Amino acid sequence: xxxIDFRIRPPYKGFLDAVMYSQPERRDRFTRQLGLVxxxxxxxxxxxxxxxxxxxAGIDVGVVVGRSPxxxxxxxxxxxxxxxxxxxxxFHAIASIELGDRRRATKEIDDAMAAGFKAINFEPGAxxxxxxxxxxxxYPLYAHCEDRNIPMMILAGGxxxxxxxxxxxxxxxxxxxxxxxxxxxxxxxxxPWVHQVLHIAFRHPxxxxxxxxYLVEMPGMADYLKAADGFxxxxxxxxxxxxxxxxxxxFDWFEKLPIRPENRERILWKxxxxxxxxxx
Amino acid sequence: xxxxxFRVRPPxxxxxxxAVYAEAPRRNRITRIHGxxxxxxxxxxxxxxxxxxxxxxxxxxxxxxxxxxGRLGSIDNQEILDIVRAHPKRFVGVASIDPADRRxxxxxxxxxxxxxxxxxxxxxxxYAVPMQVDxxxxYPIYAHCEDRQIPVVIMAGGSAGPDLSYTAPKHLDRVAADFPDxxxxxxxxxxPWVHQVLHIAFRRPxxxxxxxxxxxxxxGMDDYVKAADGFxxxxxxxxSSYPFTPVRDxADWFRKLPIRPESMEKILxxxxxxxxxxxx
Numbered sequence: 001x002x003x004i005d006f007r008i009r010p011p012y013k014g015f016l017d018a019v020m021y022s023q024p025e026r027r028d029r030f031t032r033q034l035g036l037v038x039x040x041x042x043x044x045x046x047x048x049x050x051x052x053x054x055x056x057a058g059i060d061v062g063v064v065v066g067r068s069p070x071x072x073x074x075x076x077x078x079x080x081x082x083x084x085x086x087x088x089x090x091f092h093a094i095a096s097i098e099l100g101d102r103r104r105a106t107k108e109i110d111d112a113m114a115a116g117f118k119a120i121n122f123e124p125g126a127x128x129x130x131x132x133x134x135x136x137x138x139y140p141l142y143a144h145c146e147d148r149n150i151p152m153m154i155l156a157g158g159x160x161x162x163x164x165x166x167x168x169x170x171x172x173x174x175x176x177x178x179x180x181x182x183x184x185x186x187x188x189x190x191x192p193w194v195h196q197v198l199h200i201a202f203r204h205p206x207x208x209x210x211x212x213x214y215l216v217e218m219p220g221m222a223d224y225l226k227a228a229d230g231f232x233x234x235x236x237x238x239x240x241x242x243x244x245x246x247x248x249x250x251f252d253w254f255e256k257l258p259i260r261p262e263n264r265e266r267i268l269w270k271x272x273x274x275x276x277x278x279x280x
Numbered sequence: 281x282x283x284x285x286f287r288v289r290p291p292x293x294x295x296x297x298x299a300v301y302a303e304a305p306r307r308n309r310i311t312r313i314h315g316x317x318x319x320x321x322x323x324x325x326x327x328x329x330x331x332x333x334x335x336x337x338x339x340x341x342x343x344x345x346x347x348x349x350g351r352l353g354s355i356d357n358q359e360i361l362d363i364v365r366a367h368p369k370r371f372v373g374v375a376s377i378d379p380a381d382r383r384x385x386x387x388x389x390x391x392x393x394x395x396x397x398x399x400x401x402x403x404x405x406x407y408a409v410p411m412q413v414d415x416x417x418x419y420p421i422y423a424h425c426e427d428r429q430i431p432v433v434i435m436a437g438g439s440a441g442p443d444l445s446y447t448a449p450k451h452l453d454r455v456a457a458d459f460p461d462x463x464x465x466x467x468x469x470x471x472p473w474v475h476q477v478l479h480i481a482f483r484r485p486x487x488x489x490x491x492x493x494x495x496x497x498x499x500g501m502d503d504y505v506k507a508a509d510g511f512x513x514x515x516x517x518x519x520s521s522y523p524f525t526p527v528r529d530x531a532d533w534f535r536k537l538p539i540r541p542e543s544m545e546k547i548l549x550x551x552x553x554x555x556x557x558x559x560x
Contacts, residue, residue: 102423102458136416137458140423143382178382178417 001058001265004272005247006239007187007212008062008091011045012083014075018067020243021045030244034216036253039246050247051087057248061089063118063239063272065153065187066096070126071162077112092276094153096121099131102140109141113150118276120145121153121187125161133171134178142175146182151275157188157197158214169196176204185210185237185275194220198227201235208275213241216253225257233263237272282560283531284552285334286519287467287492288342288371291325292363298353300523301325310524314496316533319526330527331370337528340560341369343519343552345401345433345467346376350408351442357392364396372556374399374433379407379418386424398556399431399465405441413451414458422455426462431555437468437477438494449476456484463555465490465517474500478507481515488555493521496533505537513543517552 009015020027021042028038041049054062066080067073077095084091095112097105097120109120124131124138131138133156145152154175160166169190176184189211190197201207209232211224228236240250259267273279289295300307301322308318321329334342344363346355360373375392377385377400389400404411404418411418413436425432436452449470456464469491470477481487489512491504508516520530539547553560 103427134416136414136419136454139416139419143420143423147383174416 002061002269003057003059003251004061004063004238004269005054005059005242005251006063006185006210006237006272008050008064008240008242008247010047010050010062010064010083011041011243012047012079014067014073014079016045018073018075027244031246034213034218034245036216036245036249039243039249042243042246050242051090053247054090057251059247059251062091062242062247063094063276064091065094065121068096068098068123068127070123070128070130072123072126072159077108077115077117081115081117092118092278094119094121096123097141099124099127099138099141100129102137105141106144109144109150113148118278119151119153119185121155123155123160125166126155130161130166132166134174139178142179142182146179149181149277151183151185151277153185153187155188156186157191157193157211160188167191167193169193169200172197172207173200173204176200176207180204180206182206183275184208187239188212188214189224192219194223198223198232201227201232205235208235208237208271210237210239212239213244213250216245216250225259228267229259229263233266234271236267237275238268282549283337283339283518284341284343284549284556284558284560285339285522285527285531286343286465286490286517286552288344288520288522288527290327290330290342290344290363290371291322291523292327293359294353294355296325298347298355307523310493311526314493314498314525316496316525316529319523319528322523322526330522331367333526333528334370337531339527339531340549341558342371342522342527343374343398343556344371345374347401347403347406348376348378349403349406351410352403352406357388357395357397360397361395372558373397374401376401376403377421379404379411379421380409382417382420385421389421389424389430393428393430398558399433400425401433401435401467403435403440405446406435410441410446412446414454418455419458422459422462426459429461431463431465433465433467435467437466437471437473437491440468447471447473449473449480452477452487453480453484456480456487460484460486462486464488465555467519468492468494469504472499474503478503478512481507481512485515488515488517488551490517490519492519493524496525496530505539508547509539509543513546514551516547517555518548
């Protein structure tokens with residue numbers, strides 16, 4: 001069976017400056033809190049070990065997301081594309097956009113899609129000047145993506161901004177309602193607003209959830225899983241958040257979850273495949 | 281002297297169903313508050329009489345601004361087009377849009393500009409579901425107009441919405457800041473927030489003020505006039521708001537204001553001619 005891991009941060013260039021690699025003890029503590037064992041690919045910062053681990057877990061493809069400057073660090077889109085091209089067929093790239101200037105952001109989006117990125121990532125709460133997900137300044141950009149059928153990832157969960165208000169699903173709810181044809185995957189799955197984000201996903205068919213590392217034995221897990229094996233089966237997307245979770249350890253853990261085979265196949269591969277427009 | 285009157289509602293078609301004509305006693309009371317006697321053309325609802333009053337007042341052209349409002353009634357863009365085409369040397373049109381659906385609104389803008397309209401009118405507080413001027417749902421429409429150098433008339437003054445908050449200039453300030461190349465005409469001139477809107481106009485070179493009827497003998501008049509003859513001389517637009525004030529008497533009154541001839545010429549027609557691409 002094919003598997004797409006929707007969130008992998010490889011130990012490569014700019015990623016190494018982010019806290020997930022520059023503060024390994026913090027990362028490993030996080031990993032162990034989830035009940036998983038840190039990956040050797042992470043501790044040894046080895047891309048070759050990462051590929052080996054993917055092979056061992058049966059992960060065909062990983063999705064690599066850039067990061068525009070802010071408190072979470074910065075990984076230029078060029079770095080992401082360079083990495084993806086270094087391992088043909090093994091990774092897809094999602095471009096992150098710096099959100100301050102509308103016209104520059106619009107150009108960044110167009111350039112990225114022309115360069116082969118499969119989707120566009122916004123991290124409004126992580127900008128140098130944090131924005132709410134429904135900030136009015138983002139609306140022309142959402143419209144731009146909706147009009148061009150560009151799928152979007154939004155960091156909407158976990159430590160997405162300076163405080164809990166950043167992840168409030170109210171803002172996401174508005175964007176989904178105002179741009180009904182815009183497909184949005186919520187990275188970190190809207191956690192910890194589990195019930196609320198599941199309500200929004202129930203209500204808006206353009207929302208996809210990828211709770212990634214925040215799924216693992218975290219509060220709300222049972223509700224996510226019930227939705228994943230129910231109404232959300234076509235919009236739940238598998239992701240490890242490597243290196244915060246080991247690619248293989250996460251997969252082995254996921255394998256044991258009570259999800260029916262037909263839905264498992266969707267969650268592990270088909271949903272992501274369709275979301276990124278790879279079927280065509 | 282040539283005059284472009286930036287706000288004229290002629291007594292024809294759908295305008296006759298609006299409160300400005302249908303509720304003549306109310307209108308005339310307002311006319312007298314501004315210090316004028318009602319225009320004979322308004323009382324008789326006569327287009328030939330209006331054209332005659334325009335001639336006598338030296339008003340070469342009138343700008344007809346449409347309306348799409350739940351609260352204040354609507355004038356279809358086609359009706360305005362019919363008036364403009366019947367009197368091509370005397371009127372130009374500004375099209376109104378329904379912002380409820382972003383894509384439909386953008387299509388309306390495109391159609392209107394192709395049909396010869398000179399600008400787009402947005403009345404956020406007067407829509408069936410009132411919006412603030414900086415409502416996020418208007419942002420893609422503002423972006424569209426900014427990118428195509430289409431001037432926008434925003435009703436942000438007077439009785440523009442259900443309560444005073446709908447004319448609060450901070451909303452206008454944000455839009456002017458977020459779309460620095462969008463030329464914004466503030467109809468009703470931001471009144472009664474005279475000092476605040478003059479601050480915004482001082483700060484934002486893309487903001488034009490047209491206090492129209494709210495200039496005439498109203499609180500703040502002296503400050504408007506001083507700005508009109510000073511820093512705002514290139515961005516102040518003459519308008520009568522006919523039939524709330526009579527086109528001819530308003531012109532006679534306006535010409536006596538303490539404004540130097542070179543500023544007066546800009547205010548009476550040069551500013552509007554440049555903004556709307558009118559050759560006079």
